[in-house]
Amino acid sequence: MKTIKTRFVEFTSYFFILLFCYASISKIMDFENFQIQIAQSPLLSAFSNVMSYGVLVIELAICILLIFERSRKIGLYSSFVLMVSFTVYIYMILNYSEFIPCSCGGILEKMDWKTHLIFNIATVIIAAFAVILYSDSKRQEIFKSVSLLLVLSIVSCSAIILMYRQSEFMIKKENNFTRRFLQHPITEEKRSNLQINSYYFAGISKDSVYLGTIPLHFY
Template identity: 35%
Template sequence: MKWGKKYSGIIIEIISVLFIVLFVYAGFTKLMEGDRFFNNLNNSPILPGNATAYILSWGIPILEILVAFFVAWPRTQLKGLYAALGLMILFTLYVAGIVFFSPYTPCSCGGILTLLTWPQHLVVNICFVSLAIIAIRLYHIRKLSNVELYHYKVE
């Protein structure tokens, strides 16, 4: 048995747990520090207007928690991983915009991420984008190898 086939399920689960912890922590932190998160979004040099900040200050944390549930539930895990990848790409683009194009850098996100600089935050986001891609790829490889194994058993 190849190493990848043997450990791919464990790797997918570890990456899934990392996303669940990340999104549940980030979502609840943003909800608990709602005024601070709204002010950070409202003062962003990239996002337009008060209405956008209001919608995002509620939408982002709810979406993060929802994606965590999708990743946690086996029947929707792959969809959750795709949603996690999409969110992380959007967050990475936002942070890259702050790092490379913003005339000033606003306050960081709440929670433990306040300890990171914006360039460090960008690196963390790129790592999570990579982890999502790895998990999705392994999920598909594992699914294909299970289908092939099933066909060999039937014949």
């Protein structure tokens, strides 16, 4: 039984190391785009500069904590807190945001936001189980771990909500020239091949589109 608990904690630690390493490396390789995505977030626009660096540092720091046995428990708690924060963030995006921004890069970009939410909830549960199993089998120690997890969950949720409210206030009342652009404001309904590239858009009426022509050569 002890071996099963130990293996579960180890595999969970390796899973989060892989997850956070991949996520952080993907962000670093396309850091400029990552910063733009954070700046366009309806929840974190005002903190985009700090958050873009802060998330990377936290993810890499957690990876280091999970590698070593002495700091693994702290790393598991940190993984739990980070995944709870991500989960609350996605939930608020889906339910309280004016629009839904682009998702993360890499493999996670293939998930839609609802699938991403389910994935994050699963990782939160896995991290919580790993923390509980890492504790001693004594009922008192398990109670302490569960209580601490609940407190950390409340703190994480409160922090994300507070950042959202503060970001909205700063964007609307104390704007620092951060501009948010709606995703896909124009939707293509129909396309026609005119077989020539010398036309340009000249105007539109209720039921007509007007095109102009330009000469092929300029002298």
